[in-house]
Amino acid sequence: MSRGKTYRFKQHSVLPGFGLAMGFTLVYLGLIVLLPLSAAFVKTATLSWAQFWDTVTAPRVLASFRLSFGASLLAAVINTVFGLLLAWVLVRYRFPGKRIVDALVDLPFALPTAVAGIALTAIYSGNGLIGQWLQPLGIKVVFTPLGVLVALIFIGLPFVVRTVQPVIEDIEAEIEEAAATLGASRWQTFARVIFPTILPALLTGFTLAFARAVGEYGSVIFIAGNMPMVSEIVPLIIITKLEQYDYAGATAVAVVMLLVSFLFILVINLLQWWSRKRYTNLD
């Protein structure tokens, strides 16, 4: 046991097993996550800068970036609005079936993406459960960018609800009572007292939903129809390039996506830091 050992970067502890646990963690992460991920960057380095740039700025690739980021952003905005609404209703109000709704909020997270994909396609196709009502209105969802949006809204739902819900639960009644006593209307209390409290969580949920949507594949490809320049998402571009044995091209696009993912992680960490700071200020 490592009780006697002292690591320079670690504070002393009477508990054993740090060396074993930490060693296993690092080796595992290194072999499963970091080494394969680094392969993406090494592979891209075999391309010259000009080749890389031409690959990731080809019209078809650019169109897929526009669609993936545009639809993901819009889906995240919609999920933020309705996620806040759902979280609020679930925490503050009583209604029949509340427990079931609360549990099923995680369904998009638990349901395999391919299942979600074919189910959404069935619902929104011309003769589907919802599609049959949209078709007379001239709204086509399946095989259009709108279909991509619908799938991304579906899979992003739990993120905002689950990050905002605990924060609403933790709001102390006294704060709202104080606002009311000081003459604030219910709306003023929400806008000036409650909303600022949940804002960091809301932004975190928004970023998580956005990040998830950008990389999403399974739930999108069935409903999107995957027409080049129109309804082709970035992950599909990667798959297409792989199927054409264009490994370097696929990896170049993947590296752009990875860099975007790292940016998302940075933003989420900053938001959580902001949120912690805000809470400690409140105490």
Next chain:
Amino acid sequence: MSAELAINAPQVIARKPARKATSESGLVRFVLIGLALSYFALLVLTPLFAVFYEALKKGAEAYFTAITEPDALSSIRLTLMVAAVAVPLNLVFGVAAAWAIAKFEFRGKSLLITLIDLPFSVSPVISGLIYVLVFGLQGWLGPWLQAHDIKVIFALPGIFLATVFVTVPFVARELIPLMQAQGSEEEEAALVLGASGWQTFFRVTLPNIKWGIVYGVILCNARAMGEFGAVAVVSGHIRGLTNTMPLHVEILYNEYQFSAAFAVASLLALLALVTLVIKTLVEWRVKH
């Protein structure tokens, strides 16, 4: 009942004015609940309903034929195998990582937590791609593997690896906050009383984190069985050999065998529902 009401009645009356100032009017509540539930039903309930409706549209017989034909059965077997590999590995990893992170203070801890969460932020397709880059024919180990006649990509090991990658964070991210909140006093007491490290772990730590483990394991299992994008890249879609259930659903769907596709999909939807039930029960248990 009536006695209970009588006791509660004055309280309710006394609280009523106070509640009004810190809650919305009845109409606003009604509208908000209605809006939230309509949105929820439209977005979440319809797909769930559609899976079972489409699966059973052609009758129970067609349904059972679809889920018992040899390719479907072999996809079910492979999916169970994938989970049997990925879940235990990530369970051991999750416990080890949580032990190191929650019980000790060291530098770079938040970086390590970020690294553990990393697979969540990587597109499933990229999760598969990176293994192709390492083990594929053109990859780092490709020539060596081919010389030794070992297949990783378009074979089972690739499917296992890609699934392990996408499910790395599940157990760890449940256990880390839980063990951090529990602190180390109980373990320290056990050690002072003469327990060995492993005894302390199995008799003190493990009972304390068992619900966190159940929670992490069922979520990890659901993702492992349902993973599509990462597995699609490394699998090669060989029927009866490298097709997991989600891939089998895709193939059937692309062959316009919609009822069969939804029949297999309904099994995965059931898995998701069972996962949510267990998850809710665990949450309920922990709260009460």
